[in-house]
Amino acid sequence: GNSVTQMEGPVTLSEEAFLTINCTYTATGYPSLFWYVQYPGEGLQLLLKATKADDKGSNKGFEATYRKETTSFHLEKGSVQVSDSAVYFCALSGRSGSARQLTFGSGTQLTVLP
Amino acid sequence: KAGVTQTPRYLIKTRGQQVTLSCSPISGHRSVSWYQQTPGQGLQFLFEYFSETQRNKGNFPGRFSGRQFSNSRSEMNVSTLELGDSALYLCASSLAGASTDTQYFGPGTRLTVL
Numbered sequence: 525g526n527s528v529t530q531m532e533g534p535v536t537l538s539e540e541a542f543l544t545i546n547c548t549y550t551a552t553g554y555p556s557l558f559w560y561v562q563y564p565g566e567g568l569q570l571l572l573k574a575t576k577a578d579d580k581g582s583n584k585g586f587e588a589t590y591r592k593e594t595t596s597f598h599l600e601k602g603s604v605q606v607s608d609s610a611v612y613f614c615a616l617s618g619r620s621g622s623a624r625q626l627t628f629g630s631g632t633q634l635t636v637l638p
Numbered sequence: 639k640a641g642v643t644q645t646p647r648y649l650i651k652t653r654g655q656q657v658t659l660s661c662s663p664i665s666g667h668r669s670v671s672w673y674q675q676t677p678g679q680g681l682q683f684l685f686e687y688f689s690e691t692q693r694n695k696g697n698f699p700g701r702f703s704g705r706q707f708s709n710s711r712s713e714m715n716v717s718t719l720e721l722g723d724s725a726l727y728l729c730a731s732s733l734a735g736a737s738t739d740t741q742y743f744g745p746g747t748r749l750t751v752l
Contacts, residue, residue: 556737567642567728567743575738613681617737624737625671625694626730628681 526551530629545599547614555616557597562611642744656717661729669735670712675726724751
């Protein structure tokens, strides 16, 4: 079945540092890939997505590229801010049938210090 | 456009009781999915409804059930509550539930079973 492996946290960075959160996946066919962010006491918000190989998703300074050859979708940001502190989830959605639901990684807690 | 709404936001129940959670999707969205979030198991898919029909179901016991109404609103029910059912229950809606569709999440219902 589908699975997502995400970098273990927690991750603590200083403001303006570079961020990378690794995500690799296992899936049959060509899944769609997502990064969601969850702030304390809230639901999940879509951060970015990519639906085919070599697509780059980007939003609010975050980027991730769909790499089929390495089955990866690593999240990057060049300069993090205190307001980026949250839990980040990598997820995939399969192409058909029962695979179509979102399968999530375990989440990475990010804390950015001023 | 209003986002996904979930009611109630918080619930406290005792073992053996049953509970019903409600979800109103974004206007025009026909697919509604439910997820359970716990610290130990992370985010797990419960089921998905589209046009009042359950299309997919995750690996949960039959005590977990749901339905969708003609206006796409959805409810999930948990009968004979157990302590382990304490979790954040998240509802997500999308246009048609395709793998490339973005699922938009509500704020969740926090269920505590005593």
